[in-house]
Amino acid sequence: MSLIEPGGIDCDIHPSVPNLTALHPYLSDHWRDIIHQRGMHELNSIAYPANAPLTARPDWRVPGKVPGSDLDLLRQHALNPFRTSLAIANCLYGVQLLFSEDMGAGFAKAVNDWMAREWLDKEPRLRASIVVPAQNPEMAVEEINRVAPDKRFVQVLMLVMGDMPLGKRHYWPIYQAAEKHGLAVGIHAGSAYRHPVTPLGWPSYYTEDYAANAAAFQQALSSLICEGVFTKFPDLKVVLLESGFTWLPAHLWRLTKFWRGLRMEVPWVDRSPTEVVKSNVRLTITPCDSPPTEDMFQTLMEHMDSNELLLFSTDYPHWQFEGEDVLPPGLSREMVRKIMIDNPRATYARLTETVA
Amino acid sequence: MNVQVTTRPTPSAVNQSKLATADCDIHPQRRSDKDLHPYLEQRWIEHMQMFGARPRQAYQNGPAYPKGQPNAARRDAWPPGGKPGSDLPFLREQLLDANNCVLGVLNATGDNGQSYQNREFGAAICHAMNEWLIHEWLDPEPRLKGSLVVPYEDAEAAVKEIERYAGDPRFVQVLMLNRTSEPAGQKRYWKVYEAAAAANLPVGVHAFGFGGHASSGSGWPSYYIEDMVGHAQSCQAFVTSMIVEGVFERVPGLKLVMIEGGFAWVPPMLWRLDKLWKTLRVETPHLKRLPSEYAREQLWLTTQPMEEPLKREQVLDTIEWIGWDRLLFATDYPHWDYDDPAHVLPMPVAEEKKRGFFLNNAVALYRQG
Numbered sequence: 001m002s003l004i005e006p007g008g009i010d011c012d013i014h015p016s017v018p019n020l021t022a023l024h025p026y027l028s029d030h031w032r033d034i035i036h037q038r039g040m041h042e043l044n045s046i047a048y049p050a051n052a053p054l055t056a057r058p059d060w061r062v063p064g065k066v067p068g069s070d071l072d073l074l075r076q077h078a079l080n081p082f083r084t085s086l087a088i089a090n091c092l093y094g095v096q097l098l099f100s101e102d103m104g105a106g107f108a109k110a111v112n113d114w115m116a117r118e119w120l121d122k123e124p125r126l127r128a129s130i131v132v133p134a135q136n137p138e139m140a141v142e143e144i145n146r147v148a149p150d151k152r153f154v155q156v157l158m159l160v161m162g163d164m165p166l167g168k169r170h171y172w173p174i175y176q177a178a179e180k181h182g183l184a185v186g187i188h189a190g191s192a193y194r195h196p197v198t199p200l201g202w203p204s205y206y207t208e209d210y211a212a213n214a215a216a217f218q219q220a221l222s223s224l225i226c227e228g229v230f231t232k233f234p235d236l237k238v239v240l241l242e243s244g245f246t247w248l249p250a251h252l253w254r255l256t257k258f259w260r261g262l263r264m265e266v267p268w269v270d271r272s273p274t275e276v277v278k279s280n281v282r283l284t285i286t287p288c289d290s291p292p293t294e295d296m297f298q299t300l301m302e303h304m305d306s307n308e309l310l311l312f313s314t315d316y317p318h319w320q321f322e323g324e325d326v327l328p329p330g331l332s333r334e335m336v337r338k339i340m341i342d343n344p345r346a347t348y349a350r351l352t353e354t355v356a
Numbered sequence: 357m358n359v360q361v362t363t364r365p366t367p368s369a370v371n372q373s374k375l376a377t378a379d380c381d382i383h384p385q386r387r388s389d390k391d392l393h394p395y396l397e398q399r400w401i402e403h404m405q406m407f408g409a410r411p412r413q414a415y416q417n418g419p420a421y422p423k424g425q426p427n428a429a430r431r432d433a434w435p436p437g438g439k440p441g442s443d444l445p446f447l448r449e450q451l452l453d454a455n456n457c458v459l460g461v462l463n464a465t466g467d468n469g470q471s472y473q474n475r476e477f478g479a480a481i482c483h484a485m486n487e488w489l490i491h492e493w494l495d496p497e498p499r500l501k502g503s504l505v506v507p508y509e510d511a512e513a514a515v516k517e518i519e520r521y522a523g524d525p526r527f528v529q530v531l532m533l534n535r536t537s538e539p540a541g542q543k544r545y546w547k548v549y550e551a552a553a554a555a556n557l558p559v560g561v562h563a564f565g566f567g568g569h570a571s572s573g574s575g576w577p578s579y580y581i582e583d584m585v586g587h588a589q590s591c592q593a594f595v596t597s598m599i600v601e602g603v604f605e606r607v608p609g610l611k612l613v614m615i616e617g618g619f620a621w622v623p624p625m626l627w628r629l630d631k632l633w634k635t636l637r638v639e640t641p642h643l644k645r646l647p648s649e650y651a652r653e654q655l656w657l658t659t660q661p662m663e664e665p666l667k668r669e670q671v672l673d674t675i676e677w678i679g680w681d682r683l684l685f686a687t688d689y690p691h692w693d694y695d696d697p698a699h700v701l702p703m704p705v706a707e708e709k710k711r712g713f714f715l716n717n718a719v720a721l722y723r724q725g
Contacts, residue, residue, distance in 0.1 A: 052636070053635050053636055053638065054632075054635050054636060160573075160574070161572075161573040161574045162574055163574070163575060164574055164575040164576075165572060165574045165575060165576070165577045165578070165582075166574065167577075167578075168578065191573055194574075194575070195569065195570045195572075195573055195574065195575050196569050196570075196573065197573045198539060198569075198573065198590075198593035198596075198597070199535055199567070199569055199570065199571045199572060199573075199586070199589065199590045199593055200534075200535060200536050200537075200538065200539045200540060200567055200569065200590065200593045200594060200597065201536070201537060201538045201539055201567065201568075201569050202538075202539070203539045203593075203596075203597055203600070204539070204541075204542060204597075204600075204601060205600050205601075205639055205640060206636065206639055207600050207629075207632050207633070207636045207639055207640060208539070208596055208597060208600050210632060210636075211596050211600075211625075211628055211629060211632055212573060212593065212596070214592070214624070214625070214628055215573075215589035215592045215593060216572065216573045216574065216589075218588070218589050219572040219573070219574065219577065219582070219586055219589055220574065222577065222581075222582050222585050222586070223572075223574070223577055223578075223582060226577075226578070226579050226581055226582055227578060244624070244628055246624040246627055246628070247621065247624040247625070247628075249620070249665070249670075250588075250618075250620035250621050250623075250624060250663070250674070251585075251588070251621070253620055253663045253664055253665045253671075254585055254588055254618050254620065254621075254661075254663065255585050256664075256666075257661065257663075257664045258581050258584050258585050258661075259581065261424060261692070261693060262424050262579075262580060262581040262584070264424075265424070265579055265580055265581055266579060266581060274666065287628075287631065289624060289627045289628035289631050290627060290631075291623065291627050291677070292627075292630075296677065299673050302670070303665070303670055303673070305666075319635055
């Protein structure tokens with residue numbers, strides 16, 4: 001393992017909504033009534049089955065608590081041991097999975113207000129992402145505009161698999177609003193399950209469902225670049241969260257080669273995809289789907305061809321590593337500092353604004 | 357359709373020897389549907405004329421993503437008066453002789469019956485394709501070997517087709533397309549893999565196919581470039597399903613060849629699966645070994661379109677990780693993204709590795725030694 005740098009910035013932790021009741025104070029009367037009248041269930045996505053090993057590390061499971069739902073435990077498990085100065089909370093409660101756009105908007109608003117009151121107000125090391133109803137970009141923009149004045153929100157949060165590929169013009173109002181407010185766009189593993197998670201249909205095993213996120217990120221990246229999102233919004237930073245990252249060189253080799261052969265189809269893509277990624281795209285480091293040897297990992301880092309792409313993350317409470325072994329082995333002190341401090345600060349404009 | 361193509365001098369001369377090659381992805385095309393008539397019942401000839409192919413896609417003719425070039429072909433690959441890949445003497449001269457190709461594997465993809473909505477009609481077309489391959493390509497040109505076109509969505513019909521040609525030395529593998537209707541490792545396809553293994557035939561899985569699902573987990577992308585790049589992601593889904601469902605465990609004699617999907621995605625996909633298996637193996641007790649170990653023994657990949665890092669030599673790292681014995685050279689003739697054997701490895705490579713890459717791996721896999 002590589003030693004961590006004190007004061008690091010953890011770019012992907014997951015505070016959980018313990019239950020719908022916790023959102024009651026932040027919902028309008030209408031949605032509170034609806035919960036009871038219709039007997040709504042919790043909005044927990046199948047992306048993380050409650051008792052699946054990956055969903056929470058065994059030593060981070062506490063009887064009677066939904067993993068990630070308790071601030072003291074989060075301090076004890078994630079913030080303190082990694083000597084984290086700041087951590088970005090990405091709430092994965094499944095409001096983007098709802099088919100009703102109105103309900104998605106109503107619950108996204110509640111999640112954001114719950115996040116501000118129950119977490120950010122109580123723990124100064126926390127920052128958060130704005131949960132948006134991606135089902136309807138117009139409503140998503142309204143929510144961004146409503147929450148953005150609170151500078152503790154540093155990012156807009158979307159899922160990697162939604163109704164349509166993320167680069168489509170349909171979503172551009174969201175990117176425009178994010179760029180305007182100096183917010184990054186964080187794209188997290190997971191699906192709204194509008195489509196099967198693979199191009200071959202629904203897989204049998206949860207293992208495959210989770211594995212499929214890597215391919216989904218590859219395709220989301222293709223879409224964002226080919227549609228010209230970064231030509232239109234050159235200052236936009238997109239962060240791939242819980243994406244894995246070891247697939248990146250292979251994907252960029254292929255995408256850049258096809259861009260050379262087919263750029264007449266997407267003439268607005270005026271730089272090579274590899275260059276676009278270096279300037280506009282970042283990836284969190286956990287899970288690290290690393291090769292079996294340290295030598296191979298070093299070679300892979302050379303293939304990455306930049307020391308600015310990776311951002312530190314624990315992915316708390318998901319089970320991706322043991323103990324404090326969060327960083328892959330063989331990283332230099334300088335690289336660790338880049339990953340844990342410099343790169344997150346360079347990515348999230350708002351982090352430096354709010355740090356004393 | 358031919359345009360005048362000016363040959364420009366190319367900078368890489370390191371490997372410009374005329375080593376013998378095996379070309380593991382060549383695409384023959386029929387001159388017209390009439391080429392299949394001798395091998396079809398009258399009912400299906402009439403059906404074809406009246407209703408057309410009706411694959412699981414929108415258009416009667418041509419793809420929903422217009423190709424990068426007419427017929428996706430090299431501009432110089434149009435034989436006089438015909439379509440690219442439809443003229444054996446022209447192909448002999450432009451491809452086989454020019455590349456000193458001693459073994460060429462024909463993958464009759466495109467409109468071949470495999471992705472038709474009407475499965476019974478599709479099975480009839482698949483069979484006709486195989487007879488057409490024998491009569492127009494494999495018998496006249498012994499350097500060419502065939503991939504057996506099977507209606508894999510209907511396993512029973514596919515098994516029948518495999519058993520019909522088992523032992524026929526003109527066919528060297530069973531052909532599937534990548535975008536299946538359900539993840540490829542699922543039970544409905546197992547009989548196809550068992551029959552292929554029993555016939556000592558690898559299963560070659562070519563890019564494309566119309567399984568009926570969007571080509572990404574987020575729906576349909578806008579562009580041909582995304583569709584093309586996306587074959588690598590479809591391949592990942594295919595191989596992941598084969599591994600996690602335990603197909604390699606259940607059918608140890610199965611040899612899988614992924615064709616035209618690239619290969620650099622293989623190591624990171626396997627690292628991910630190995631890592632996940634350690635956390636989640638309780639879900640898949642039918643797996644006895646690490647996912648990467650199944651791939652190391654039972655997976656091969658064709659090389660085209662060759663991976664091209666900015667630092668070209670980095671691809672050698674990737675090949676080392678996969679294994680030099682796993683890669684099968686392919687040109688994808690007559691398509692526009694054709695790879696020229698003189699230029700795919702423009703860096704020094706040990707002679708033995710190079711010979712495996714260009715020839716010996718394919719000779720061994722397809723038992724042509």
